[in-house]
Amino acid sequence: MLDGSKETIYALSTPAGRGGVAVIRVSGPAAVDCLTAFQVTSLPKPRVATRTVLRRKKDGVPVDDALILFFPGPNSFTGEDIIELHLHGGPAIIDAVQDILSACKGFRLAQPGEFTRRAFWNGKIDLVEAEGLVDLIEAETEAQRVQALRQLKGSLSALYEGWQKRLADQLALIELGLDFSDEGDVDEEDTGLDRDSMTGILHEMQAHLDDGRRGEIVRNGVRVAIIGAPNVGKSSLLNALARREAAIVSDIAGTTRDRVDIHLNLGGQAVIVTDTAGLRASEDVIEQEGIRRSLAAAAEADIVLVMGEYGEPDALPTPETHGGDPLVVWNKMDLSTGERPAGICISAKTGEGIPELEQELTTRVRSLALQSEAPVLTRARHREAITEATVRLEEVLQEKDSVLLAEHLRAAVAVLGRIIGKVDVEDLLDRIFRDFCIGK
Ligand SMILES: Nc1nc2c(ncn2[C@@H]2O[C@H](COP(=O)(O)OP(=O)(O)OP(=O)(O)O)[C@@H](O)[C@H]2O)c(=O)[nH]1
Ligand SMILES: [Mg+2]
Incomplete structure (x- = not known):
């Protein structure tokens, strides 16, 4: 699997073919080095479009009169240093610039989706937001655009993350009870489960599932x-x-x-x-x-x-x-x-x-396909995961044994984590040690 790798990647980010403008994006640890290859001596100010003549380094021949943008990491789309070259949109210019980039040390052409994948690995967006981004680019109708933009802006992620956090908090409490029960401090009968809160989440999930597939209908047509x-x-x-x-x-x-x-x-x-x-x-x-x-x-x-x-x-x-x-x-x-x-x-x-x-x-x-203000399910992947989470929660609500109950709850937390791409045990440990000051 690709991670936030050491290589610097580049790709044409606008559609192939002729156009007024073509944008080539470069991302990675050595991104700014590409400027030297174009005989650009000073680094442009961050996030300010700077007009510059790009020249081929070996013979000084001008390649294009371009705009350069520099987005220093981690405050960039990918979280890495990014250079954007805004060129005139002709195939010969695009080819010449890509040739020069390919010769830069540690540079290679990006794979499909790799910029977004790096954004994910570097914690800039979660999986649900990444899917929202794809949907936004693919959107052909107003309803699809509105829905995708909402997903990209994180409202769906926030819903799933909210559930995950509440379940993780509950799990932390129960694990705490388990720790102390060895020492005889905790009543054996009392698992520490907040039934009302868990039932509440279960109902919220069921309502989210039972939405007449609106989100999927908007997305798929x-x-x-x-x-x-x-x-x-x-x-x-x-x-x-x-x-x-x-x-x-x-x-x-x-x-x-x-x-x-x-x-x-x-x-x-x-x-x-x-x-x-x-x-x-x-x-x-x-x-x-x-x-x-x-x-x-x-x-x-x-x-x-x-x-x-x-x-x-x-x-x-x-x-x-x-x-x-x-x-x-x-x-x-x-x-x-x-x-x-x-x-x-x-x-x-x-x-x-x-x-x-x-x-x-x-x-x-x-x-x-009625649009609701509440974030809606947009993909079968999410539907399957939420359905599994409800099954786990039902098991939680029926379980009398604290150890097994914690198991089911942990599974529900993990399923929700899988949707957004965050399955983090550290997160759980942090919570236990921060909120309850065990002091060990
Ligand atoms: N007068 C008239 N003829 C029509 C109308 N609609 C279709 N037709 C004619 O009806 C015939 C069949 O039309 P199609 O659209 O092929 O019918 P279909 O239901 O797709 O037929 P199948 O593919 O065989 O199931 C053609 O000769 C059309 O020109 C209409 O509103 N008025
Ligand atoms: Mg016919």
Whole structure:
């Protein structure tokens, strides 16, 4: 595993290709040495952008007219000395600068994520915040951005760390009791467990878990599956929503076999709409596989959009295929003059009713991914760990034996520590010796 290593790393931190500006970041113990390689003689003032001509040391040829920034460690992103070179964003300049850096002693190209990894090792951010940073960079919608920024700023870490601290304090007390019980000072019956406080934390964790997967939905996108009989116009609707020909449309029943996904931004939320194979009894093995995938898509979806043909109210798929509360849409309203059915009526062909459908979808998406002020679970990794912590806490609450109780509690503390990347026994020892003045 890489640690806050002795090597100095560099990498282009802006996207590859041409641009107005390209930033190359250098981090590590020898970061400032790179300036000599560019014939820069004076170290810029910390955190002040300094305009400098970079020259190739061996022949003095100018490479670029650049801005240099110096962030001395430990007050930098990685916790190490960082030099940022703000260059003109052309491939020849970037190549020339990287060539020079690669020749500097102890320098190498950074691996993916290595700057952030160093920030973690140097205690600048914890794992949950690092994940928040990745999510922030990846964010494509407003909701994803807001959620990721919150996570990066530590509100989720603070929640987990808060639980961990309260459990660790409790553990410290119980361990203290164990120490003294040998000397007969402590009542055998009394484990020292603060049941109210532990039950309180257990309930907080359960509420955090039971959030309708909001955080994960915002992060991963709301999944909408379009299902219905062949030829009702599912692929036509997908294309209308995507505003492009994403799926093949034809008047042959059974055109779509594979699932086709499109990504939308509805009211600031990421939405993935899946077109599926039309549902019918079929002898064709490929179509059967397509239908199996349609049903799987419906089962995985957060919203199932069931499509029928206007004027044929009996032709909807049976509820077994779409569960609870599907969004019923009747297509081809341009063809029929019959009585208007309940549900949303559209024509994927003329575009009629599509704005109303988008509005209804947006409303449903919003209510699923509703933003709350409280920090939310954003990843399966966190969900698994918190679930395990609740199991441990339940064991704690049932345990009568102090030694075993301490074991369960220690496991819960460790599980929470794993989420944020801090599993620290020293921390526990510090607490015991600081708060209780044993004096040994
Ligand atoms: N008049 C009219 N025709 C439509 C409308 N929507 C789709 N169609 C036509 O209906 C036929 C089937 O459309 P598709 O979008 O391929 O239907 P599908 O549900 O994806 O069909 P499968 O992939 O076979 O399950 C095509 O000929 C479309 O042009 C509509 O609103 N009005
Ligand atoms: Mg289709």
